[in-house]
Amino acid sequence: MDAIRLRGGNRFSGVIPIAGAKNAALPLMAASLLTDEPLRLANLPGVADIASMKNLLVTHGVAVANGEAAGEASFDASGVRDTTAPYDLVRRMRASVLVLGPLVARFGRARVSLPGGCAIGTRPIDLHLEALRRLGAEIDLVDGYVEARAPRRLAGADFTFPSVSVGATENALMAACLARGESVLRNAAREPEIVDLGRCLIAMGATIEGLGTDVLSIQGTDRLRGARHRVIADRIEAGTYAIAASMAGGDVTLEGANPETLRALLDTLAGSGVEIAENGDRLRVVSPGGNTAGMDLVTQPYPGFPTDLQAQIMSLTTVASGASRITETIFENRFMHVPELLRMGADIRVRGATALIRGVSRLKGAEVMATDLRASVSLILAGLVAEGETVVNRIYHLDRGYESIEAKLAACGADIERIAAPA
Numbered sequence: 001m002d003a004i005r006l007r008g009g010n011r012f013s014g015v016i017p018i019a020g021a022k023n024a025a026l027p028l029m030a031a032s033l034l035t036d037e038p039l040r041l042a043n044l045p046g047v048a049d050i051a052s053m054k055n056l057l058v059t060h061g062v063a064v065a066n067g068e069a070a071g072e073a074s075f076d077a078s079g080v081r082d083t084t085a086p087y088d089l090v091r092r093m094r095a096s097v098l099v100l101g102p103l104v105a106r107f108g109r110a111r112v113s114l115p116g117g118c119a120i121g122t123r124p125i126d127l128h129l130e131a132l133r134r135l136g137a138e139i140d141l142v143d144g145y146v147e148a149r150a151p152r153r154l155a156g157a158d159f160t161f162p163s164v165s166v167g168a169t170e171n172a173l174m175a176a177c178l179a180r181g182e183s184v185l186r187n188a189a190r191e192p193e194i195v196d197l198g199r200c201l202i203a204m205g206a207t208i209e210g211l212g213t214d215v216l217s218i219q220g221t222d223r224l225r226g227a228r229h230r231v232i233a234d235r236i237e238a239g240t241y242a243i244a245a246s247m248a249g250g251d252v253t254l255e256g257a258n259p260e261t262l263r264a265l266l267d268t269l270a271g272s273g274v275e276i277a278e279n280g281d282r283l284r285v286v287s288p289g290g291n292t293a294g295m296d297l298v299t300q301p302y303p304g305f306p307t308d309l310q311a312q313i314m315s316l317t318t319v320a321s322g323a324s325r326i327t328e329t330i331f332e333n334r335f336m337h338v339p340e341l342l343r344m345g346a347d348i349r350v351r352g353a354t355a356l357i358r359g360v361s362r363l364k365g366a367e368v369m370a371t372d373l374r375a376s377v378s379l380i381l382a383g384l385v386a387e388g389e390t391v392v393n394r395i396y397h398l399d400r401g402y403e404s405i406e407a408k409l410a411a412c413g414a415d416i417e418r419i420a421a422p423a
Ligand code: UD1
Pocket: 022, 023, 024, 026, 094, 095, 121, 122, 123, 124, 125, 126, 127, 128, 129, 163, 164, 165, 166, 167, 168, 193, 307, 308, 330, 331, 332
């Protein structure tokens, strides 16, 4: 597996183009299953998870054609012949489960492998299943597969999620668009990626109210049509580079970002002494580097501080002046970056879901590895400011979610290279 080698200490200045949001693109691609007309998406990021979702859709019989411009593709689900999502594809990417709602809503049946264990906690799919059952799907678990049937179409329902789930909200929202009658989804997730999905569904002919709030009302219809849609900017990618600039010191402009979707992070950075300037879709981050102030933060569903930026902000606190406290409330076991940061000289103590961090004056380069996407990138950020050389192994996870990461960092002055695994 490839590794990334970097030498810390350079200032970080330049312009970084922000890619389309992976977490918006994945449900949008699954939504193509809702119609027999082509769905044309633009601004798809060039990351491995997008390729995995394309593979899964092709397995179902969706015709996928890449457009002329990078990031454009059309998805034509008029010839779907197979409603099974096999274990081998689902196990590699949990978001594969997003095909469940669209398949059962349009074809009255779906067979989707259970995602299985995951490095950042148990991550069950009970909320997805509960919502689809409430919409009238009959669901059995057979040999590790979810078997869902709705021979006489799904029926609108009023459902309150017992806890907030991004994926379950997306699955239920897509399914409800093709159900008979009205559905109301309460305690729904409000992430910008869900708003983006809702806008695309509306362009496909759906009637949805309440996007961006925690109550979604959907008027079901018999048929959706094709549409064109541009995926929103990746707030997690933008946030990651904003943190990189804050740590390393420098002056970075993130182009094509959406600062509105990053409010919790930008307020946190501004509160710790980083200068943030917003100008439309350009976000400028100016930082002296190193000794930003400590912070106290808790991850929350949107609009709270995103769990997907928790590992990265923890890297920043390891070199902040003074102490910080970070509490993770979304996923259990999402502190896997901690032992690796300790190996680089960080001072972190974990008590349950809370990490207490004392800033040190300098991290030291080391050989490290991580077992999930955001943990991996947090080690890259630590390496950018560490003394000497850092090698981050098993970067397979990074490639799942960050487009051209070493090129984007190198363009801002980072001393970074990819080392290809021996063939
Ligand atoms: C999505 C994001 C992921 C992000 C997460 C939280 C995508 C492709 N992934 O993941 O990057 O970290 O939101 O912002 O968009 N849960 C259950 N039962 C369920 C579903 C979830 O108990 O049926 C729990 C999870 O274990 C977790 C919490 O609910 O503790 C939130 O998970 P959820 O919002 O569903 O995350 P994902 O949609 O998987």
